[in-house]
Amino acid sequence: MLRHALRPDDHTLPTAAKNVVSWSGMIYGYSQMGLHEEALTLFKHALNENVGVNDFTLSSVLRVCSASTLFELGKQVHGLSFKTSFDSSCFVASSLISLYSKCGVVEGGYRVFEEVRVRNLGMWNAMLIACAQHAHTWRTFELFEEMSVGGNVKPNFITFLCLLYACSHAGLVERGWRYFALMQELGIEPGSQHYATLVDLLGRAGKLEEAVKVVEEMPVEPTESVWGALLTGCRIHGNAELASFVADKVSEMGAVSSGIQVLLSNAYAAAGRWEEAARARKRMRDEGIKKETGLSWVEEGNRVHTFAAGDRSHGKTLEIYEKLEELGEEMAKAGYVADTSFVLKEVDGDEKSMSIRYHSERLAIAFGLITFPPERPIRVMKNLRVCGDCHTAIKFISKCTGRVIIVRDNNRFHRFEDGKCTCGDYW
Ligand SMILES: [Zn+2]
Numbered sequence: 001m002l003r004h005a006l007r008p009d010d011h012t013l014p015t016a017a018k019n020v021v022s023w024s025g026m027i028y029g030y031s032q033m034g035l036h037e038e039a040l041t042l043f044k045h046a047l048n049e050n051v052g053v054n055d056f057t058l059s060s061v062l063r064v065c066s067a068s069t070l071f072e073l074g075k076q077v078h079g080l081s082f083k084t085s086f087d088s089s090c091f092v093a094s095s096l097i098s099l100y101s102k103c104g105v106v107e108g109g110y111r112v113f114e115e116v117r118v119r120n121l122g123m124w125n126a127m128l129i130a131c132a133q134h135a136h137t138w139r140t141f142e143l144f145e146e147m148s149v150g151g152n153v154k155p156n157f158i159t160f161l162c163l164l165y166a167c168s169h170a171g172l173v174e175r176g177w178r179y180f181a182l183m184q185e186l187g188i189e190p191g192s193q194h195y196a197t198l199v200d201l202l203g204r205a206g207k208l209e210e211a212v213k214v215v216e217e218m219p220v221e222p223t224e225s226v227w228g229a230l231l232t233g234c235r236i237h238g239n240a241e242l243a244s245f246v247a248d249k250v251s252e253m254g255a256v257s258s259g260i261q262v263l264l265s266n267a268y269a270a271a272g273r274w275e276e277a278a279r280a281r282k283r284m285r286d287e288g289i290k291k292e293t294g295l296s297w298v299e300e301g302n303r304v305h306t307f308a309a310g311d312r313s314h315g316k317t318l319e320i321y322e323k324l325e326e327l328g329e330e331m332a333k334a335g336y337v338a339d340t341s342f343v344l345k346e347v348d349g350d351e352k353s354m355s356i357r358y359h360s361e362r363l364a365i366a367f368g369l370i371t372f373p374p375e376r377p378i379r380v381m382k383n384l385r386v387c388g389d390c391h392t393a394i395k396f397i398s399k400c401t402g403r404v405i406i407v408r409d410n411n412r413f414h415r416f417e418d419g420k421c422t423c424g425d426y427w
């Protein structure tokens with residue numbers, strides 16, 4: 001309802017007030033409120049009415065494109081930034097780096113970064129986030145060195161969050177501790193997000209006791225993300241006992257989000273505490289927490305094709321399923337065996353009930369295979385985590401087809417090429 005009430009047309013400004021500043025302010029406002037369509041409509045109006053654009057407008061529009069992974073449109077806005085010379089603004093450049101990174105084209109981010117010689121902290125941070133998300137782990141550390149030494153830019157709390165995140169994805173425990181100490185030496189107090197990332201790093205690396213110690217000793221109250229990180233570590237390393245202990249702690253907190261309720265119920269189930277598992281499930285139902293529907297999408301020109309698990313609504317459904325059948329045979333010959341245990345253990349949301357063969361990302365990839373020319377990488381975005389079996393399957397698909405497949409899930413990027421993934425199976 002609100003969306004309609006706030007349509008740009010209803011907010012038409014008096015002619016005298018229609019200048020670049022008022023337009024850019026409104027576009028920024030819409031983008032901040034998550035009214036992406038409205039922001040884009042207004043931007044188009046601004047272009048039609050020749051009110052001009054500024055770096056603020058371009059940066060807001062680019063952020064909308066990133067958030068909705070509208071890569072083609074984003075590239076057009078990049079072209080416009082270039083024409084208007086705003087591409088050298090740190091504001092615009094930072095947004096461009098995030099756009100390229102979020103759309104799975106980190107190379108584009110590097111190019112933008114190299115072209116702008118005078119960089120502010122926001123731009124360094126944007127590049128660091130991109131590197132960390134794309135598992136260019138060592139590049140993250142190198143950039144940090146460059147930034148502090150040559151760039152003469154002082155890092156802030158976001159910088160250290162990127163560094164810890166990079167360490168966490170690569171399992172670099174010692175280095176993570178070093179950065180954690182360094183930030184405090186520089187007078188930056190770690191916040192709950194830093195603790196969550198540190199616990200994530202320790203948990204994923206199997207140092208669960210160390211992780212518990214961090215949680216017990218942290219000076220601020222552990223947040224849901226901190227507990228969530230610990231539960232994730234327990235799940236990865238099969239420590240059901242600790243998981244159920246942590247789950248008790250979280251249950252004491254009272255109201256928690258849907259994501260952690262799922263973790264709780266899984267933790268109790270893994271420990272064989274079925275009653276508690278059922279109670280956690282019931283609480284989700286009572287509180288009306290809906291499991292997020294697993295969706296994957298692919299961009300083709302200015303169109304976005306979205307798939308749910310087992311989806312048969314797409315115009316090319318027949319070809320897509322045929323492609324999957326055909327691939328299935330090739331993959332089996334190459335040695336792929338479906339691991340159905342993931343159906344029970346690992347899958348979040350409502351994808352669990354679906355046959356893993358038709359998880360949304362596989363449909364999206366099959367669509368990419370039949371649609372895009374062979375040299376074009378297939379970029380798929382997904383709102384949930386990729387399950388272990390799909391991860392294996394996509395490795396086989398990249399090997400059998402010789403295609404590059406980039407999947408962004410809710411946590412990170414995977415670039416599959418020749419049977420391998422850049423995450424090194426650590427995600
Ligand atoms: Zn899957």
Ligand SMILES: [Zn+2]
Pocket residue numbers: 391413414415421422423424425426427
């Ligand atoms: Zn991967």
